[in-house]
Structure formats: C-alpha cells, structure tokens
Amino acid sequence: MLPPRSDFPADFVFGAATSAYQIEGSSNGNAGASHWDSFAATPGNIMDDSNGSIACDHYNRWPEDLDLIRDAGMGAYRFSTSWARVMPDGATPNPEGMDFYDRLVDGMLERGLQPHLTYYHWELPAALAVKGGWQNRDIAARFADYCVAVNARLGDRIAGAATLNEPWCIAWLSHFLGHHAPGLRDIRAAGHAMHHVLLAHGQAMSALRAEGAKNLGIVLNFETAHPADDTPAAARTAEVQDAIYNQWFIRAVMGQGYPEAALEGLRPHMPAGWEEDMQAIAQPIDWLGVNYYTRKLHAPGAGLWPAARDVAGPLPKTQMDWEIRPEGLTEFLTRLKRDHVGDLPIFVTENGMAEAAGPDVTQDPTRVAFIGDHLRAAKAAMDQGVNLRGFFYWSLLDNYEWGWGYGPRFGLVHVDYATQKRTPKSSWHAMRAMLAG
Numbered sequence: 001m002l003p004p005r006s007d008f009p010a011d012f013v014f015g016a017a018t019s020a021y022q023i024e025g026s027s028n029g030n031a032g033a034s035h036w037d038s039f040a041a042t043p044g045n046i047m048d049d050s051n052g053s054i055a056c057d058h059y060n061r062w063p064e065d066l067d068l069i070r071d072a073g074m075g076a077y078r079f080s081t082s083w084a085r086v087m088p089d090g091a092t093p094n095p096e097g098m099d100f101y102d103r104l105v106d107g108m109l110e111r112g113l114q115p116h117l118t119y120y121h122w123e124l125p126a127a128l129a130v131k132g133g134w135q136n137r138d139i140a141a142r143f144a145d146y147c148v149a150v151n152a153r154l155g156d157r158i159a160g161a162a163t164l165n166e167p168w169c170i171a172w173l174s175h176f177l178g179h180h181a182p183g184l185r186d187i188r189a190a191g192h193a194m195h196h197v198l199l200a201h202g203q204a205m206s207a208l209r210a211e212g213a214k215n216l217g218i219v220l221n222f223e224t225a226h227p228a229d230d231t232p233a234a235a236r237t238a239e240v241q242d243a244i245y246n247q248w249f250i251r252a253v254m255g256q257g258y259p260e261a262a263l264e265g266l267r268p269h270m271p272a273g274w275e276e277d278m279q280a281i282a283q284p285i286d287w288l289g290v291n292y293y294t295r296k297l298h299a300p301g302a303g304l305w306p307a308a309r310d311v312a313g314p315l316p317k318t319q320m321d322w323e324i325r326p327e328g329l330t331e332f333l334t335r336l337k338r339d340h341v342g343d344l345p346i347f348v349t350e351n352g353m354a355e356a357a358g359p360d361v362t363q364d365p366t367r368v369a370f371i372g373d374h375l376r377a378a379k380a381a382m383d384q385g386v387n388l389r390g391f392f393y394w395s396l397l398d399n400y401e402w403g404w405g406y407g408p409r410f411g412l413v414h415v416d417y418a419t420q421k422r423t424p425k426s427s428w429h430a431m432r433a434m435l436a437g
C-alpha cells in the first residue's frame with residue numbers, strides 16, 4: 001500500500017520525527033521546568049491529567065529508539081533540543097543537558113542517520129514564561145542566544161536546523177485558543193506572541209548565520225480552511241482563518257508582510273512599532289518545513305472577531321477526529337511554491353495520524369493506508385514541479401500528545417507506557433519494506 005521507493009529520487013530523505021517534551025521524560029537529567037510542566041500541573045488542561053515527566057523515557061532509552069529508525073531503513077531523524085534542559089533558567093547552559101544531545105547526535109551519525117534539529121518544539125523555560133514568555137519582546141534575544149549556544153555544541157554535525165516548530169501553535173493555539181501552554185485566551189497576548197515568535201525566528205537566523213551555521217529553515221503547519229457551507233459569510237470566515245493559520249507566518253518569513261484579513265482583527269493588539277521589525281523577520285531561509293495533518297470546516301459564529309466556529313466534516317477521521325484528506329498536502333505544496341517560496345527546497349517535516357491500539361497492538365492498517373495516500377499526494381506535488389526533498393513521519397513512537405495526554409497513538413512503534421516496551425507496528429514494517437526497495 002506504500003508507493004515504491006523508486007517513485008522518489010534517490011537522494012529523497014525519508015525519516016521520522018519526534019520532539020523532546022513528548023518523549024524524553026522531563027524529570028530525567030536535571031532539566032529545568034518548562035511551561036509545559038507548569039501547564040500540565042494545572043487542573044483541567046490535559047485530558048488525562050498526565051504530563052511529560054517520564055513520557056517514553058527516551059532520555060535513557062535513546063539507543064534503542066535510534067536503532068528502530070535505522071532498522072526501518074530511514075536515513076534521517078528530526079528531533080528537538082529542549083531549551084529548558086539545555087538552559088534550565090533560560091540563559092545559563094547546563095552541561096548535562098548539552099551532553100545528552102551531544103551523545104544523541106553522535107548516536108545518529110554512528111547509525112547513518114542525518115540529524116535534523118529543531119531548536120524550539122515548545123519547551124519554553126518556566127523562568128522565561130513567568131516573565132511573559134512570548135508576550136515579552138526580550139524573548140527574541142534570549143532565543144537567539146539559546147540557538148547560538150546549541151549550535152556551538154552540535155552545529156558541526158547536524159544536517160540542518162529549524163528555528164521553530166509551528167509558530168501558529170506557539171502563538172495562536174496557546175495565547176488565543178488557550179489549548180496549549182501557557183493556556184491564555186487573550187487577544188493582546190496573542191497579538192504580541194504572533195509577532196514576537198517571528199521576531200525570534202528572524203533574530204535567531206541572523207545570529208546563527210553570523211556563526212556560520214548552514215542549512216537553516218523554519219517548520220510551519222498548514223491546515224486546509226474550508227467554508228462549512230456555500231454562503232458568503234462562511235467563505236469570509238474561512239478566509240480569515242486561512243490568513244491567521246496559513247498565511248501569517250509564511251508571508252512574514254518571505255518578506256510579503258502580514259495578511260490584511262488577519263491584521264484587521266489583530267492590529268489593535270500588536271506590539272508598538274511592529275512594522276519596523278518586518279525586515280529583521282524576513283531573513284533568507286535555505287528550506288521550508290511543512291507539517292500537514294488535516295482540514296477544518298469553518299462557519300460564522302456569533303460574537304467578536306474572528307467570529308468563527310468549527311463544524312465537523314464528512315470525511316473519515318482519525319482517533320482525534322481529524323479529517324483525513326491527503327489531497328490537502330498536494331494543494332499546500334503547490335500553493336507554497338506558487339505564492340510564497342518558488343523553488344526553495346521543501347521538506348514535509350510532519351505528517352501522520354493517531355490510531356487507537358486494537359487488541360493486537362502491532363496492527364495499524366489505517367495508518368499504513370494514510371502514509372501511502374500522503375506519500376502519493378507528496379509525489380503528485382513533485383510531479384507539478386514542487387522541489388520537495390524529504391518526508392518525515394510523525395511520529396517514531398507513541399508519545400505525549402500535549403493537551404490530549406497519552407490517549408492518541410501516532411507512532412510507527414507502539415509504546416507500552418507501564419513497561420516502556422517498544423513494539424514496531426505494521427506501518428513500521430511497511431516503511432521498512434518500501435525503503436528496502
């Protein structure tokens with residue numbers, strides 16, 4: 001059910017993705033507290049009241065986990081460094097944290113895996129969160145310092161690095177919708193975070209370039225925003241959601257300015273003088289990372305801007321009720337080429353689905369079909385001229401799915417959280433068979 005390996009160029013990168021908080025175990029190895037530790041300790045935030053303190057205990061079990069990537073025949077691993085582990089107070093390097101990632105990167109190279117680093121997959125040190133976190137402009141300079149410190153240690157061995165994972169989640173989901181740390185529902189906090197996250201990207205890019213770092217990019221998430229019906233009001237609502245989600249970040253990074261349909265609501269809540277930062281944000285990138293999972297249907301809602309509500313769609317759904325719509329991947333890749341990045345190299349840095357474990361935890365037939373359909377959708381975009389260079393499946397392991405806790409299972413490999421036993425699923429075997437050619 002997966003397409004043949006030969007459908008893709010020989011140098012096309014196949015890999016798996018994870019993130020630090022979701023797998024490492026934040027209580028391991030003297031890491032500092034992150035705002036996810038705080039958020040998860042606050043009642044009502046996580047569906048099963050769980051946290052990432054143990055997670056998949058990857059901090060101790062990483063050799064076995066890297067073996068699983070290599071044994072599937074993959075050539076790359078997308079991982080993140082935890083800011084709170086590397087700098088527990090947000091500023092002072094923790095040698096133990098740096099040593100862990102140093103061993104991890106060496107472990108990848110020993111196994112023939114290209115290390116693809118993400119500097120920020122959401123472990124904001126709690127010490128910075130209490131100073132306002134992404135609402136505070138100072139975060140940009142702090143983030144650039146953190147990136148430079150990690151680059152000094154790992155930069156000689158990594159294949160490429162992204163500044164941020166999914167700024168929409170960092171800013172909008174976390175400060176306007178309140179679903180992720182710090183759990184705010186405050187439009188001024190959101191307006192500030194929407195801008196400071198991009199300023200942090202721009203300043204980190206400049207600082208890393210000054211250090212001679214190569215192959216730098218950013219990972220953005222895209223979600224199809226369709227109107228729930230064919231009324232002009234629904235079309236307008238979807239247009240605003242598309243601007244906030246799918247245009248705000250890529251336009252700013254590519255020097256195209258913020259989209260008016262989002263600014264019309266956010267302008268009064270932006271930090272003073274934001275217009276003067278747009279040039280600092282638009283640093284040239286070497287590649288773009290695209291995370292794609294689903295689409296949403298939007299209907300006009302009562303009340304204040306952006307006055308939208310989500311409507312359940314008719315397509316088959318994952319364990320998290322996300323609609324499965326592979327053609328959305330082709331649409332975004334071709335749209336990005338046409339409207340924003342031209343021939344810049346693109347990687348699919350995340351794509352995957354949650355599928356509940358059945359009585360036999362090794363059987364995940366829906367995931368096998370999902371991966372096959374999305375690889376074909378990626379190939380269709382390449383056939384239309386998109387310069388797609390690789391595909392990372394989310395995720396290697398079942399792991400901590402943020403506000404959903406440990407319920408949703410995204411892994412190619414099943415994790416029994418009581419014993420930490422890893423068991424490859426049929427999707428892992430299907431990838432291995434495909435990559436073996």
Ligand code: FCB
Pocket residue numbers: 019022165166169221291350394401402410
């Ligand atoms: C993305 C996140 C990743 C994971 C997947 C399911 O938004 O980057 O950490 O939670 O969704």
